[in-house]
Amino acid sequence: MVNWTEVDQQVKTWIMEAGASIRESFKHSLSIHTKSNPNDLVTNIDEETEQFFISNIRKAYPGHSILGEEGQGDQLASLQGIVWMIDPIDGTMNFVHQQRHFAISIGIYEDGIGRLGYIYDVAHNELYYAERGNGAYMNGVRLPSLKEVPLEKALIAVNATWLVKNRYFDEKKLVELATTVRGARSYGSAALELAYVASGRLDSYLSMRLSPWDFAAGKILVEEVGGIVTNLSGDKLNMMGTNSVFAGAPILHGRILNEFLLKK
Ligand code: 2AM
């Protein structure tokens, strides 16, 4: 049996330690490389932070599996058992260019079900976390259930680059949505954008293509405050591969889905 209270205390200690070390790194120059394309960045701090979590998890919980953005974790054949989904720095481009608007994101799943989720806004020292069945919190304060807002009063987040022609989704539907709602924003960190949905700072978040470590923690947070997280077709997310992601309170989620995303 897993002692979730103990795991929770342990993760929070590690996150605070990693966050302090990332803030300290602002004083030093970064080593930046590119991954799949010239705009897909990774730094020595992404790699060192992932390694920090992985070595701690392996020591404390040798039976658990790890899925990490920087590839230092395990190759998983299934989601059986306990799986840690880690993004050491979500929003690496913001980290490099702005030293803010990035987060450490950790989701802990048991047999494919999200148990604990953490999103730490390192620059603002804001820790969002949720435990399945026990609510979601920001710096110890419980987050209320999501309030429904009408479409016309909704503030949504969608990456600006998806509003121009792209190979994943009909951009015209997204432009229509973005110009119907009250406002559209692009923050550049999927984890933070999901934390903002969970805390009511945003009413919905849409992305065309994310990996499990980008949304693992955010999904738990949003669901704990009564929200819905699916792909852009309204289907359940696949926790083992890339997905489009769409989050919001149930009525707003349904309206956006039916009136914009699924519209022929
Ligand atoms: P990252 O910063 O950890 O790469 C940017 O809109 C958001 O999408 C970030 O959360 C970013 O995570 C994520 N993302 C996932 N896959 C991406 C990719 N191939 N290129 C750019 N951003 C990606």
Ligand code: CA
């Ligand atoms: Ca990421």
